[in-house]
Amino acid sequence: MPAERIHWEDLPCAARQQVEQHTGQVVAVRTVSTGRNSAVAAVLESERGRVFIKGVDHSQPRRWTQDMEEMINPYVLSFTPRLLWRVNGDWDILGFEYLDGRHADYAPGSPDVDKVVLTFTELGRLPCPDLPLKRPEHRWGAHVDDPADLEWFRGDRLQHIDPTPPNLVMAEGKASLIDWAWPTRGAAWLDPACLVIRLIEAGHTPEQAEDVVGAVPSWGTAPPEGLRAFALANLRMWSKAANGRPFEITKAAQAWFEYRTVQTAAS
Known part of the structure; x- marks a missing residue:
């Protein structure tokens, strides 16, 4: 759980009252431990049903992620919960439809993986809305050898760019994609x-992982040189985030970069 994560009962009374104007009286709360952007994240049981909330106070530098989630939500409702309301006082809190499910399992052989692939296939078919979305340079611009490498990543397709298992919720027979803090306009193969x-x-070899995503049609549009540049940029990004700590994501990024280097040289 992030160090700044707080519980419902620790919110200012005024913020809780504003939320309850939408939910009715809250009778039970479960704090959610996953996620990095929100100071408060919880499932509320109220007299009007369940709702998932996430929010930050106005002093937080990442409050812009709330704006991004609100902005993109109407365009991705075929595979994400609906945003029901927003409280924007001293605390900025989003209230979403509650999704009764579990995080996706990406392990080799998991039946969840095929459903995750279907979700990204569906996302790949969506037109990118005309909105002030993030661009690839916002996430990877500091991690390329040459600014010209960013041209490989640019495009006109809507991308989520953070498919960590907690952001894919298995419910109602499909994988729903949540936490749209970084909606990005970019190349169709980024996701x-x-x-x-x-x-x-999660345990796949690089070859196995690429075989899995090969079922997403947009993967076939990825140029080998672009993939190697992207693998390197991600390795640098995750290495910086790890700051010397033994993060599994950094090891995964290293393994993919090494595999991509060989594959690109052979292409």
Whole structure:
């Protein structure tokens, strides 16, 4: 759980009252431990049913992620919970439809993986809305050898770019994609490429992971040189985030970069 994560009962009374104007009286709460962007994240049981909330106070530098989630939500409702309301006082809190499910399992052989692939296939078919979305340079610009490498990552397709298993919720027979803090306009293959690293992290070999995402049509549009540049940028990004700590995602990014280097040289 992030160090700044707080519980419902620790919110200011005024913020709780604002939320209860939408939910009715809250009778039970379960704090959610996953996620990095929100100071408060919880499932509320109220007299009007369940709702998932996430929020930050206005002093937090990452409050912009709330704006991004609100902005993109109407465009991705076929595979994400609906945003029901937003409280924007001293605390900025989003209230979403509650999804009764579990985090996806990316391990080799998991039946969840095929459903995750279907979700990213569906996302790949969506037109990118005309919105002020993030661009690839916002996430990877500091991690390329040459700014020209960013041209490989640019495109006109909507991308989620953070397919960590907690952001894929298995419910109602499908994988729902949550936490749209970084909706990005970019190349159609960015999400499958990000998924490759997460599959390796979960135990796939790089070759197996690429075979899995090969079922996403947009993966076939990825140029070998672009994939190698992207693998290197992600390795640098995750290595910086790890700051010397033994993060599994960094090991996965290293394994993919080494595999991509060989594959690109052979292509």
